[in-house]
């Protein structure tokens with residue numbers, strides 16, 4: 001089979017990191033083909049700067065830096081992995097900018113202008129009740145700036161708008177309802193959606 005490039009998206013604490021990891025493991029077994037698991041911001045020096053809670057970048061400068069990190073991610077990591085016939089699973093991608101940079105005050109057209117040259121990904125949108133994510137946010141570490149400014153309910157709305165926008169760009173997109181499901185069942189639902 002041809003290599004898949006899958007982006008796992010969704011609001012803070014919906015389970016992206018958990019599901020991306022399990023999806024990579026199970027996809028490798030299911031297709032007998034290696035998977036490159038990655039995430040954004042990346043592990044590069046720029047990506048690590050973007051993850052620092054004290055990051056000095058806000059608004060437009062942050063949007064541009066995130067888009068630069070993503071462009072380098074595509075060129076130096078994602079395309080080479082696909083060229084080596086690996087599947088690629090990324091925890092966050094363009095849609096994260098279409099949500100988080102909007103929470104940070106930018107509009108969709110500007111965000112898309114910075115991201116329009118990326119490689120389209122088969123996109124998995126994880127959804128759950130906002131209360132579930134709110135509860136996990138309260139239990140976890142101190143909130144980041146964007147977690148404090150936004151909310152799970154607002155992020156869900158903005159993800160829906162990102163989805164509508166990218167449907168116009170012909171991106172393959174799948175919504176997975178995670179409510180009450182354990183990670184194994186969620187990955188099973190992703191396989192069903194992808195007809196794997």
Ligand SMILES: Nc1ncnc2c1ncn2[C@@H]1O[C@H](COP(=O)(O)OP(=O)(O)O)[C@@H](O)[C@H]1O
Pocket residue numbers: 010011012013014015016017018019136178181182183186
């Ligand atoms: N399907 C699930 N059911 C119950 N708890 C989950 C599920 N998926 C993730 N979690 C838990 O929710 C928290 C946030 O998950 P994480 O994968 O870090 O989310 P994200 O990457 O979207 O911020 C973690 O404590 C994780 O163990």
Ligand SMILES: Cc1cn([C@H]2C[C@H](O)[C@@H](COP(=O)(O)OP(=O)(O)O)O2)c(=O)[nH]c1=O
Pocket residue numbers: 040041050051062066092093094095096097098100101144146
């Ligand atoms: C991927 C991405 C991250 N960010 C920012 C938000 C956060 O401040 C920071 C780290 O992302 P986040 O996913 O919250 O970090 P972690 O994986 O450590 O939980 O990067 C954006 O603003 N836009 C993006 O598209």
